[in-house]
Amino acid sequence: MRAILVQLHRYVGLSVAVFLMIAGLTGSILAFQSEIDAVLNPRLFRVENPGRPLPLSTLVSRVETAMPGASVRGVTLPTDAGGSIHVSLAAVGQKQLDQDEIFVDGATGQILGGRLWGAARVDRPHLIPFIYRLHYSLHMPGSWGVWLMGGVALAWMLDCFVGFYLTLPRGTQFWKKWRPIWKIKRGAGHYRLNLDVHRAFGLWLWAALFLLALTSVAFNLNTQIFRPVLTALLPMSPSIWDRSSLPLPPPVRVGWDQATTLARAEAVRLDWPHRPVQRIALAREAGFYQVRFGNRHQAGFGTWALYVATTSGHIIGAERGGDGQAGDIVDALIYPIHSGQIAGLPGRILICLTGLVVAMLSVTGVYIWWKKRAPRAARRHHERSKGPSTQAEAIHAAE
Structure with a gap:
């Protein structure tokens, strides 16, 4: 089983390395876009x-x-x-x-x-x-790039578990064997340094890496995978954005200023803490304004929103982070976690550094594979001519 997982981790990593390096480097920049x-x-x-x-x-x-x-x-x-x-x-x-x-x-x-x-x-x-x-x-036309990067994120998310499992030592004295894997040995050669960096950073930042992969799947494969799985596992409230567009857009009888004034009054009525209006958007086909409250990088669940009907001015919906059913809360956390804003400036710094680590793990993973490639090829050639004499040698050859 372990030999199969080693092969899986190796080739999944090689397949997604370039894509993850691009995503990691660009994500580091976007943390402070x-x-x-x-x-x-x-x-x-x-x-x-x-x-x-x-x-x-x-x-x-x-x-x-x-x-x-x-x-x-x-x-x-x-x-x-x-x-x-x-x-x-x-x-x-x-x-x-x-x-x-x-x-x-x-x-x-x-x-x-x-x-x-x-x-x-x-x-x-x-x-x-x-x-x-x-x-x-990746600037690919249509939805091809979105699906491709979503597939990369899904493979990365699943590989997080495989990579973590492969760090677990076998046999007795578990903690004594596992503790050094969390460290980087000083004065080691290039190969050992890359191996230590690859394993140690992957372990220390495992939770952040997994959450980045999961939220990436949520963005790129939202209706294909994430939302169906989420609704199957947790209860969710209907979203106002799930409403079908009307055959003809309803008339806009409520102006931008009036919609903003009505939303502010509703925020006071709901006893929302004072937050500035950050953005007003007109969903003309659906027949409502969205008025968002808060700062762009608001810590926690981010900005809150009220929805104002364009025909009557009635408040037809509200979104306050942390409210609603369990599925609503998880869904509302996707962007704050992915951007790091859930923890404010420290969270954005962590996301920036984690993006660099993603790129580094891709490079070190390819380097480790490359350095092992020649010895593996020589060992396979030797074993084809001689054949492994014991089961233990066969397992070692597979790894």
């Missing part, structure tokens, strides 16, 4: 002479006038007085947009610049969105 993006693009994220912001409905109207063929689907508000407003756009009809994310001076409505999110470009405005898309889909 908003800060890096702002440093790279100060003219987009900062306003020179901040003033009193325009009403949201006025701002949205000016943006849609300036961007013919586009409708505003979301507005992200700045966290301080000197920040710009981020506006997400959707194409109207069959029109192709050159920019679907623009940055606006909230006091004047002036467009500071824009970009096409996820475009295969590495200039300053597009670098972070490029890395983001590379992280989960």
